[in-house]
């Protein structure tokens with residue numbers, strides 16, 4: 001196997017929402033079976049090149065649970081995860097939840113692949129780089145077979161904050177998220193649609209399955225699971241932000257909220273910088289930043305919207321303004337497609353950066369990270 005022949009790539013969790021976008025970003029054509037309401041919305045906004053364009057590929061092999069093994073997905077046969085089926089890969093991209101990643105990511109890495117994992121399982125491991133392609137690609141140089149993709153809310157925030165951090169440093173962040181239900185999985189998307197139909201039809205609303213309360217026509221100050229007086233989603237935002245920005249002294253306050261939006265996470269960020277930074281300079285920096293689209297003409301009704309971010313690989317930033325209560329702080333509104341830049345797109349962008357930096361190469365099995 002070598003880049004000249006193209007990489008053999010495993011897509012683990014290929015039958016899921018994120019897995020579907022991973023296949024899109026690797027340029028695997030959809031078939032009718034792969035279409036769903038969410039895919040149709042995204043498809044309407046495509047026209048953006050897949051993130052994997054330019055990555056030499058010899059074969060893509062989809063993996064999922066034993067339930068899906070043998071199924072045909074976009075003309076490819078879904079494989080089960082076994083010690084035999086995982087051999088001979090150069091790259092493995094994972095979006096099959098934390099338990100699958102904990103068990104199978106090191107096995108793929110020991111078998112010679114570089115793993116890019118979407119789950120939270122490996123993100124805070126000291127020997128696992130946590131990388132946003134535009135923000136800290138140099139962290140990939142230290143990989144030992146496993147690379148972690150950040151949490152979706154963290155990801156889009158990092159793309160917007162890095163240029164400001166480079167210019168003026170960051171002292172403190174106060175972030176509130178407005179997270180779409182696709183972040184919880186396809187089951188939650190179906191649930192929002194079912195509940196909405198019931199409310200509109202005046203029929204009984206089914207009991208909630210994905211959340212503690214009805215999500216349709218509601219706002220839940222509860223994204224993820226409470227681990228103390230914060231949710232795990234809030235802890236991820238705090239810890240991952242510091243690791244990616246390489247500054248453990250940044251103080252972060254996070255409130256993660258679930259809203260009845262199908263796809264596209266929105267966030268407000270109050271950013272206190274170490275040095276003075278004007279809104280005009282911040283806008284200029286963001287306009288030049290990779291992966292950012294500035295949408296900032298409030299008087300003209302132009303600002304980032306989830307329905308505009310949906311299907312796009314970029315992060316939309318707007319409402320850039322001075323915090324009237326703090327002359328060293330700015331307020332921003334940041335929106336991104338949580339399944340694309342927040343998950344699959346960054347994963348494939350990282351695969352491409354690994355290729356470009358000559359880092360798609362086996363790791364010695366005993367150097368692969370382990371979890372205690």
Ligand SMILES: NC(=O)C1=CN([C@@H]2O[C@H](COP(=O)(O)OP(=O)(O)OC[C@H]3O[C@@H](n4cnc5c(N)ncnc54)[C@H](OP(=O)(O)O)[C@@H]3O)[C@@H](O)[C@H]2O)C=CC1
Nearest residue numbers: 013015016017018064065068095096097119151152185343
């Ligand atoms: N970076 C981020 O913030 C985000 C990360 N994610 C990550 O991606 C994961 C998938 O999310 P999403 O696509 O929405 O979820 P889905 O429920 O839509 O898909 C889950 C996928 O995992 C597969 N799977 C489940 N159990 C196993 C198993 N035991 N062995 C192998 N495959 C298995 C499923 O296969 P089958 O169809 O056979 O059940 C399916 O392909 C999340 O759990 C999370 O870890 C998701 C969103 C954003």
Ligand SMILES: N[C@@H](CC(=O)OP(=O)(O)O)C(=O)O
Nearest residue numbers: 118119120151152179183184
């Ligand atoms: N928890 C995110 C999606 C997700 O899967 O996040 P993570 O990869 O950090 O578990 C959301 O609900 O929107």
